[in-house]
Amino acid sequence: MRLARRRLRADPHRRGLRAGRVQRRSAHHAVGRLHHRRLQRARRVPHAVVAARRGRRARRRLRRLPVQRPPELGDHDHEGHSGWRIDEIDAQVTGWVRAAQPRSVLLHIGTNDVVQDRDMPGAPARLSALIDHITAAAPDADVFVSDIIVLADPVLEQRAQAYNAAVPGIVGQWAGQGRHVHFVPMHDALSTADLADGVHPDAVGYAAMANRWYAALTAGPWI
Template identity: 30%
Template sequence: MSGRRLGKVPVILVALCALISIGWVKPPAQLRIMPLGDSITEAPGCWRAYLWDQLRRAGHTNLDFVGTKTGGGCPVGHDRDHAGYSGYQAVGIARDTLLPTWLAVARPDIILMHLGTNDVWNGIGADTVLTAYTTLVDQMRANNPGVRILLARIIPMEPPKCTSCAERVVTLNNAITGWANGKSTARSPIVVVDQWTGFDAVADTYDGVHPIDSGFRKIADRWYPAVTAAVCAATGKVNCATG
């Protein structure tokens, strides 16, 4: 009797191992990245697609783009989740306390923030925008004390109906680096990503504001090394730039 029972043990162990291999072992947690911004992020926001494609091709496959919205009819397949809201201003998002709800849904580890274009369009001063940024960053850290924030110096603007927008963008961008340096912490670093330099508001947009394909590719190319560095730092990997 005891021999027959013992004889079944290997079979049981094999069955248990099979169950574990197909369903009981959880995969490593994905790193959650939230693109945050306005129409340049949302509609269609193809820089998100190109960035996703670059990261995947480099071997960074354990990433999850997250947000409260989904969309983007772009030439390459990608994770379509994001938090881009066309027409929204940084000051409005901060004033109306919209971000905490978005963060509760997305639970990001890394945030890519290109925000301020609509503020500039509406003549809101750089100091007021940076005050809004401060509120937003505080809310990000309340959601995740270790969140990594990649903040864009926003792309240039030269819309025909806003002749002062180009100068206002420069003023905001010039103020961003000093503000970020003062607000950054070791636990929750803020890295400034220069999306302005090399971007042509005439050649890379269809209206002086919104990118065409060449503009989206430039934006993705600028995000890519900063995102890769943030992913490496967040995962604690060494020499992980290529996957």
């Protein structure tokens, strides 16, 4: 044993190996202590902070979810919400309009009422109330209201046509009271061949809708 120790002291290479082992053990212990301190700090993080971090991660995941629009459409500033009916939009619209202070409003609504078969006899009255709330929140804005596009399913299309028949009259009533409301015929702008899933337009269908909106916007002194 004594001879081995002397040889270790005499051999600088073996001394380096031994020193390297000591340094690695020291580094390992330092990492362990650092990890322990981080765990201790993590235990002291308030639950609200942890919840906020989880909320940020959830929002990032939501941003990665697919949405019902072609990716080539550039303008995503709208209040189109997947599956929302007239009454659900109406419950939020006053705050949205007051915050945005829009010059023009494009309103194509009622498809989800049709698909969900939500009290279709009462749908025209719900649309009228929504127009009232939009024009009251932004009295100087021009509101362009369209009937809804064609639907592939015959039962849904029958409901849509019954609803669409009431839309021009509702718009005319509010326009007769001095509200800046205009009707835009949209149902015949598309065919079922322009639908991606029987309900939502494909890229060609969205282009056809955009052309109708553009024609209405440029037909008067509104822009």
